[in-house]
Amino acid sequence: xxxxxxxxxxxxxxxxxxxxxxxxxxxxxxxxxxxxxxxxxxxxxxxxxxxxxxxxxxxxxxxxxxxxxxxxxxxxxxxxxxxxxxxxxxxxxxxx
Amino acid sequence: xxxxxxxxxxxxxxxxxxxxxxxxxxxxxxxxxxxxxxxxxxxxxxxxxxxxxxxxxxxxxxxxxxxxxxxxxxxxxxxxxxxxxxxxxxxxxxxx
Amino acid sequence: xxxxxxxxxxxxxxxxxxxxxxxxxxxxxxxxxxxxxxxxxxxxxxxxxxxxxxxxxxxxxxxxxxxxxxxxxxxxxxxxxxxxxxxxxxxxxxxx
Amino acid sequence: xxxxxxxxxxxxxxxxxxxxxxxxxxxxxxxxxxxxxxxxxxxxxxxxxxxxxxxxxxxxxxxxxxxxxxxxxxxxxxxxxxxxxxxxxxxxxxxx
Amino acid sequence: xxxxxxxxxxxxxxxxxxxxxxxxxxxxxxxxxxxxxxxxxxxxxxxxxxxxxxxxxxxxxxxxxxxxxxxxxxxxxxxxxxxxxxxxxxxxxxxx
Numbered sequence: 408x409x410x411x412x413x414x415x416x417x418x419x420x421x422x423x424x425x426x427x428x429x430x431x432x433x434x435x436x437x438x439x440x441x442x443x444x445x446x447x448x449x450x451x452x453x454x455x456x457x458x459x460x461x462x463x464x465x466x467x468x469x470x471x472x473x474x475x476x477x478x479x480x481x482x483x484x485x486x487x488x489x490x491x492x493x494x495x496x497x498x499x500x501x502x503x
Numbered sequence: 504x505x506x507x508x509x510x511x512x513x514x515x516x517x518x519x520x521x522x523x524x525x526x527x528x529x530x531x532x533x534x535x536x537x538x539x540x541x542x543x544x545x546x547x548x549x550x551x552x553x554x555x556x557x558x559x560x561x562x563x564x565x566x567x568x569x570x571x572x573x574x575x576x577x578x579x580x581x582x583x584x585x586x587x588x589x590x591x592x593x594x595x596x597x598x599x
Numbered sequence: 600x601x602x603x604x605x606x607x608x609x610x611x612x613x614x615x616x617x618x619x620x621x622x623x624x625x626x627x628x629x630x631x632x633x634x635x636x637x638x639x640x641x642x643x644x645x646x647x648x649x650x651x652x653x654x655x656x657x658x659x660x661x662x663x664x665x666x667x668x669x670x671x672x673x674x675x676x677x678x679x680x681x682x683x684x685x686x687x688x689x690x691x692x693x694x695x
Numbered sequence: 696x697x698x699x700x701x702x703x704x705x706x707x708x709x710x711x712x713x714x715x716x717x718x719x720x721x722x723x724x725x726x727x728x729x730x731x732x733x734x735x736x737x738x739x740x741x742x743x744x745x746x747x748x749x750x751x752x753x754x755x756x757x758x759x760x761x762x763x764x765x766x767x768x769x770x771x772x773x774x775x776x777x778x779x780x781x782x783x784x785x786x787x788x789x790x791x
Numbered sequence: 792x793x794x795x796x797x798x799x800x801x802x803x804x805x806x807x808x809x810x811x812x813x814x815x816x817x818x819x820x821x822x823x824x825x826x827x828x829x830x831x832x833x834x835x836x837x838x839x840x841x842x843x844x845x846x847x848x849x850x851x852x853x854x855x856x857x858x859x860x861x862x863x864x865x866x867x868x869x870x871x872x873x874x875x876x877x878x879x880x881x882x883x884x885x886x887x
Contacts, residue, residue, distance in 0.1 A: 408738070414590055419559065471568070527655070650880075760807075781802075
């Protein structure tokens, strides 16, 4: 999985039927210092993440293993909201 | 998923039988500012996207989860036409 | 899918049983201008592509969706021979 | 698979139900000289790796082939703790 | 598939049960000139490749399509030992 921050949304009315009702979030990838790496993905949100939240997202077929993404043409899913990140014994991120 | 723009097509008569009847679109990848990144993919169109349209495409096995791509040897699918993109509260793209 | 050109072959006698009888083609990746990108893959040929031909190849599990590659340990397949490529209304490649 | 070192953990309470009870480890990728490459992944730990340990991790659908990750939305798994690495006849890493 | 050379092994006693009995080979990726690209993977050996041999390896779910890797948490497999490589009509590699 990768760490990312939800920064926005994509709206689409004309899409594959299986995507109706899903929320398409834009997630910028973060490094361990929570700085942006310059990459982003559009991911289906399976956990109700809000704008600005730090999340984990999974890619590929693993993105279809949630009830919300099962059998859907989606290659990225937000599957966790991050509470805290600890690296080498130090807390590098903590949700307010 | 990634954001892209449909810029052209690939025509092939000699191809795997399961690809007969599919439309092979060339999609240039876009950044969040809708500028081209320099990458492109050839994707099967599952939503009837037109030349120049901004779309979402999925890659890998997820590309086979639409009725049009199921069980076909295709690793990229256009599964949504983008209406609008919102980043950090600002609309960065809106379809005319 | 990516666009490529068949430039050669790999011969192997000691290989997984499921690969017996397959043709292993070396495919150099091409850009939209049909210039080489510097990357290549070894792909199983599902369409009888000849040396020098411009082809489409699919990667990952999608590479196993042809009769020739089904259930085989192959992560790339040539699934179409390209007749023509059109970008922004101009034909950038046409097979002789 | 890739070689990595466990450097920390991600804690998440709000996550997909199938992830409850899994341990989310941060794994920095290592080169053959055991130097960090600059990349990292968040992986589910299937073997009880400790902080600082050198491990192997698998990505993609292969990450779901352990009892701990089966059917879960996880695209990376720690599936082995490394005892030793031998390159060109020399031992480049040995666990204490 | 990619071309690589077997340069070493990884030994692990504490690993997922399904990996018991598999041989974990370190494979350096090669270009068409058989020069190292700087990348490597740890792959399960399905064909009995020896130290120094030039091989083909497959990645992702395709790596699980051999009898030795089926259902195992492995994302790379050596599935062929290369006898010869021919590029643009010239033999660029031939096994002794």
